[in-house]
Amino acid sequence: MGGEAGMMSSEVLDLDKVFSRASSLGVSELEVVVDYSKTLDMATVRDRIEKAKYSSSVRIGYRVVVDGRKAFHGATITSTSDALRVLEDAVKVARISPRDPYWRSLPRGIGGGVEVDVYDERTARLDADIVVDVISSTIDLVKDYDPRTSPVVVSMSLGVGERVIANNYGEEASRRETSVFFTVGVRASDNGREGVYYEYRLYRRLGDVDYEGLSRRACSRALDSLNAKRLETMKTTIVFEPLIWASIMTAVLVPPITADNVQENRSPLKNRIGEQVFSEEVDIVDDPHMPWKPGSRSIDDEGLATKRKKVFEKGVLKTFLYDHYTASREGKSSTGNAYRRSPWSSPRPWPTNLLLEPGSSSLEELVRDVGSGILVASTVGEWLSNPVSGLVNATISHGYVIKSGELVQPVKGLTLSDNFYEALSKRLIGVSREYECLFNVCSPGVAIRDVVVAGK
16 A cells, blocks of 8 residues: 555555554455545625635545444544544444345455546645635626625635545555535615525636626526516426526436435336336436546546446436445446445445436527427425426526517516426427536436426
């Protein structure tokens, strides 16, 4: 192991000592996950920067196996001594844990993978002056946009990190990445009426942050919301903006395609590999190698190489997503989709960049072609939709009536309800060529006919 983990100095963590101590404690298998991270956070209250925080940490997590019993345990550390104490606690937990009948072994052959662009040197410098400039410029833009607009919040978080994964078989893998999270919220006020609109995005590099475009759109839509109305209950065509459909996919489609939910009978897609689930126009891939996208990575959270895979091809279900454990239950190989919430979390299968393949028309052309309906720009509550039944429920907090292919009237306070599988198999009109990523789920704009919308 060389006694040194990636970006960390050997003074912080000596992996050789960790594995040596594990052997003396009777550990048969040990997986170590170490996260090194630095972050810079700034945020405003109204139009002043009130929060500025720099932080760094080293966190360690263990998956230990003792006499066929396994446990997960970890903590934030500052030294190898801390890491050894955490290891001893993990071993104690393992010794009293029940045996898992599905457990086979730790993954082997970690490392390698395709080089992916997810680390940006400029972003990694965590330059506070750049963040101040972006936030100040955003505040000025919002205040100057219209006398009725003012900032509610402007925030930016820069992060740089490395994840190191090693096991007692002498294998080690690591990946580095940077991130930028930007948020702008705008309030519009006019004669006692108020409207608020937020825009937020996760990026990999500073150069991609479109703070001007996001600020202008937040201002425009906050002003539009001053005149938003409710409509009568109806069945109509809905055009979902990319981030809205990505959010719906996250809530309704992601859980059913993960192997753990399939194996525990929590997926409506169980036993449907090779079946036609959606219309032939629907292709959905899991692509970890898209440059600079939030879910891109060369290795997964078990250190195994990631790969691009078709989840649905022409509407046919082709594969579920597996980590090593769920794959072992079926005598298969991992698809490279292991995900951990923290270094000490049990890994589970999860998408990298789950992408509904875009179409050929622009979103503007899609709106024009549907003629009449509603464009949905923001929603609340879609995360409570049912992934087992596929039932989608959401409240439209900001949208527009489409008339003769034009956006004519802002609307709000409407509830939409639909079945995700029926919508994509029988009532899909089209998808746009532009797409956006909501964290690790990416989607173009989507038009669905005959959606029930409840209003007055």
